[in-house]
Amino acid sequence: MKTRLLILLIGLLSAGCLGRRTANDNTDNNVTAALPAADSAVAETAVAPVCDSIPEANPEARNFERHGPFVENDTTFLYQSSVYDPEHDRTSHCRAYIEMNRESESYRLLASCTTPGYNDWNRDSFAQYLELLKEQHPEPLPVYSLQECPRAWIPICSYRGKYYVDMLYWYPIWITESLFVRQMMDGPFPSIIDAFERIDPTHYCFRTTAGYLDIQQVDVYIVDPVRKIAVFAFSGEEPENPRYLGLYAPPETVREMDLIEWDFTESPDGDEIDWDEPDYKALIAGRNSGSVDLQTENKPEE
Known part of the structure; x- marks a missing residue:
């Protein structure tokens, strides 16, 4: 009896195993047909x-x-x-x-750079440059009253009609009563202001090299009086044909702008972003201007 039961059990198990796949059973074939081929893009992605x-x-x-x-x-x-x-x-x-986080490290950096010595390294570099400048020009530096011209400026860019600060090229400019200072890779570089003139309420003119070999004059045109956004025009012997043009804004304005941050392993080429190309002539021509009750020529103070 036990032998018969054992034979019967073995037979049932054998039939069950063979019954999972029969000649007329297309279940696995249908599943295989529904999948992409092994060399398809979907299969590779998966x-x-x-x-x-x-x-x-x-x-x-x-x-x-x-x-x-x-x-x-x-x-x-x-x-x-x-x-x-x-x-x-x-x-x-x-x-x-x-970058829109106003608590980020870059925003704190921009808020702090109101003067050339905004950190220890800049402070030491500026002191060395200034000492060298005074050795080359031992006479007392001229002093000017800059009127309402902001003292610190940060370059800005326009992308699809909106202003940003490009943290790849954010080097500031500072203007003191005697010096025109540009941030460079080696620190803040000062140049003497040989003459200053306020042409009208939105146009300031500085006679200075601004740290360039081919520059003699810098014109600052306030093209947005509310936010104090300005066009800086750097020119040589022909002020009507500037060599370099750029948009700048004071730190208090920049703090309300979004930033463009960079993360890279090798320095970018500079043409990665399709920035707007400002129509500087139109901006300068369309700025608000008017009469101002002051002398056209701002003589150095005694």
């Missing part, structure tokens, strides 16, 4: 390794360039690129994104 394992599977996946604006993880990017170097198994990247 099984592709991520992050650091990508170069081993597909090095080309690390090479891309993308221009914005586009949003990823609540961050608006204006530019992204990645280049994979298979010889050294290394990936370099460059990203530019909009």
Whole structure:
């Protein structure tokens, strides 16, 4: 009896195993037909390794360039690129994104740079440059009353009609009663103001080299009197044909603007973002101007 039961049990198990796949059973075939082919893009995406394992599977996946604006993880990017170097198994990247957090380190930096000596390194560099300048010009420096001209300026850029501070090139300018100071890579570089003139309420003229070899004059045109946004025109012997033009705003205005921050492994070329090209002539011609009750020529104070 036990032998018969054992034989019967073995027979049932064998039939069950064979019954999972029959000649007329197309279940597995239908499932296979519904899946993409193994070499399709969808299949590759589904099984592709991520992050650091990508170069081993597909090095080309690390090479891309993308221009914005586009949003990823609540961050608006204006530019992204990645280049994979298979010889050294290394990936370099460059990203530019909009920073709106007013408590960020960059905003604190901009708020602090109201004078050339806004940190220890700048303070020491400025002192050395100023000492060298006084050695070259031992006579007393001229002193001017700058009227209502702001003393600190930060360069700004326009992108799709909105002003930003580009933290890649944010070097400030400071104007004192005697000096025109430009932030450079080695620190704040001072130049003597040889003459100052307020042409009208929105036009200030400085006779100075501004740290350039080919510059003799800097004109500051206030094109937005409310926010004090200005066009700086740097010119040589022909003021009507400026060599360099740029938009600037004082720190109190900049604090209300969004920033463009950069994250990169190698220095960007500078053409990654398609900035607006301001019509400087139109801005200067259209600025608000009027009469002002002061002498056209602002003589140095005694």
